[in-house]
Amino acid sequence: MTKTFELNDEMAQAATELLLTTSLNSILREVRTSKPSLHFCEDCGADIPEARRKAVRGVRLCIGCQEVHEHHQRAGTGVTYDR
Ligand SMILES: [Zn+2]
Known part of the structure; x- marks a missing residue:
């Protein structure tokens, strides 16, 4: 049971990191182009x-x-x- 929760936690963290990286990249791109x-x-x-x-x-x-x-x-x- 707990293992499933841990996995979900990890996935949520990975997803958050991915989102952060993606938005960071788009912000950086904006800064570069403007x-x-x-x-x-x-x-x-x-x-x-x-x-x-x-x-x-x-x-x-x-x-x-x-x-x-x-x-x-x-x-x-x-x-x-x-x-
Ligand atoms: Zn010139």
């Missing part, structure tokens, strides 16, 4: 204007570097029209 905007460009170290920091949540690049990155992203989609 990072505050940087004051300086991550690539070239240039000042990022306050207007841009407010407009783009979690901005990490200045306008120039952002354009370069976006260009690379578009070029890296694998869709090419050159013949």
